[in-house]
Amino acid sequence: MTKNRELAKIFLTISDALEINGEDSFKVLAYRRAARILENLSESVDTLAAEKRLRGVPGIGKGLADKIEEYLRTGRMSKLKETSTRIPRGLLPLLEVQGLGGKTIRRVWKELGVKDAAGLRRAAADGSLARLSGLGEKRAANILKSLDLRERARERISIFEAVTVAEDILAHLRRNPKFQALSPAGSVRRMKETVGDIDILAAARPGDREELVAWFTGFPGVSRVLEAGETKSSILIPAADGERQVDLRLVDESEYGAALQYFTGSKEHNVKLRGMAKDRGLKISEYGVFRGGKKIAGPTEEEVYRALGLPPIPPEMREDRGEVELALEGRLPRSVEPGDIRGDLHVHSDWSDGRMTLRDIREAGRRLGYAYIAVCDHSRSAAYAGGLSPERLARQGKEIERLNQGAKGFVLLKGAEVDILGDGTLDFPDRILEKLDFVVASIHSGFRKNVTERMIKALSNPLVSTIGHPTGRLISGREGYEVDLKKVMDAARKTGVALELNAFFDRLDLNETHLRQARKLGIKISIGTDTHQAGGLDMMRYGVGIARRAWLSKADILNTLPATGIKKLKNLRNK
Ligand code: DGT
Ligand code: CA
Ligand code: CA
Ligand code: ZN
Secondary structure (H helix, E strand, O other), X not given: OOHHHHHHHHHHHHHHHHHHOOOOHHHHHHHHHHHHHHHHOOOOHHHHHHOOOHHHOOOOOHHHHHHHHHHHHHOOOHHHXXXXXXXXXXXXXXXXXXXXXXXXXXXHHHHHOOOOHHHHHHHHHOOHHHHOOOOHHHHHHHHHHHHHHHHHHHHOEEHHHHHHHXXXXXXXXXXOOOOOEEEEEHHHHHOOOEEOOEEEEEEOOHHHHHHHHHHHHOOOOOOEEXXXXXXXXXXXXXXXXXXXEEEEEEEOHHHHHHHHHHHXXXXXXXHHHHHHHHHOOOEEEOOEEEEOOEEEEOOOHHHHHHHOOOOOOOHHHOOOOOHHHHHHOOOOOOOXXXXXXXXXXXXXXXXXXXXXXXXXXXXXXXXXXXOEEEEEEEEOOOHHHOOEOHHHHHHHHHHHHHHHOOOOOOEEEEEEEXXXXXXXXXXXXXXXXXXXXXXXXXXXXXXXOOHHHHHHHHHOOOOOOEEOOOOOOEOOOEOOOOOOHHHHHHHHHHHOOEEEEEOOOOOOEOOHHHHXXXXXXXXXXXXXXXXXXXXXXXXXXXXXXXXXXXXXXHHHEHHHOOHHHHHHHHHHHHO
């Protein structure tokens, strides 16, 4: 972990502790802001401190600069000790539970003696939580539900974190030329929205294995080695909230394809294949495909499938949801591929709460080889997120037109993420929406208030292009809106409005189950990263991964169209 991130974490802990201690929200926010500044800093704090430039960083005053210097000098921060020793440690993580703020945590601590998640659970079970004045049965039940969701999510990690760790380790492994082949396997390769442990497969000569296992367990980030065998080894990598397990399997080059197929799974898919092989007088294992004693496939995955009479099946589809049967009939749909995506349909700029300027977005879009990015900043009611007034939106539109002048190959699209208000009307009037190329309509407040009706009303407006994050869930622990998606989908099918696949890793909303239903109904899907900074544009890969898991093809996805196609949608729907 870099010093910047270490310090950001410390400041977050301090702000959490202050909040539970009942300090001014002003102080709490100052530390939280400092954490964010540190995380986004492009220079290391070491350098800034060495060159006496810390105090020049906007948002870092003298007080914070002193604390940073103290930490860099001594490895300790007295403020951290002072604030966090005053409260039980087990209370800090409770701040991440939806529906629990610092004030409530302070009260359950002081009035009910709750010191951690287990204590909170007991207080919910014996009714004392609900009896706390001002809380009531309903809020107590919701808190318990959020706690459950969070703990369930905790056992698995996000696909984003898993891919990031896997790629770090693969980069380390690739530096040793004795690995003959390397690939992610398991749920990471299948792009599941959450991952249990991270699997990596490698081919190597028997004589090299001892050295290669040592190379793997010598990965600089390792906190513990669980197993270091020449066929299987496992390490733990430290993370903010625990440890992540990474398994490496070493096989012979002649078995690499069969092992890759086996260890990619899913287990259910493998069971189906094994049954099929048996019916054909074949045997399939992680060593190869065999007829009698004769090995007929092994080195490549493609041959393994071919030996069973199948075309290669994309890893994302291997869940035994009918893919094997379709492949047998030669009717496997052609899944959308990353290269089919011509733009991003949901990006925030610094005109609202994003960090990229319009120029930054243009540059990033060009670098990615995109044809367009739709700039979709928040609308006026989203004041907490710097929502734009109609005037500012108009000015932004002018600026986009100016930036697009004479542009070849890439354009910024004029968009907005417009709030669906409490009564289902939109936060901008039609005469404003008319001027835009792409309109995302989203619910950001009133999660339990007539959500279905409000969405359907939004869908009936021909100026709306798509509904943003239609379920509102967060994978890390928020259930989302009370919405009847079936009804929303029926309305989307009738009006021709798209639904979003929000590709931000903690959303992935619609999820793969909903996307499959949408595909069957012929509903178009727009994929947007909803990113607020340049790095987040890469989240598109998780969106595409989930789309592939739902068997979506190029034709199902709006952003495989050229820019002119996106702009024309509105006119088509207006007829
Ligand atoms: P995860 O880690 O829970 O996100 O899911 P996976 O799919 O990565 O599961 P994992 O790590 O237990 O195993 C990786 C792959 O290895 C799995 O997808 C299929 C294969 N595999 C593991 N154990 C078995 C087994 O007992 N039978 C079969 N057929 N395959 C297995
Ligand atoms: Ca796994
Ligand atoms: Ca595993
Ligand atoms: Zn957004």
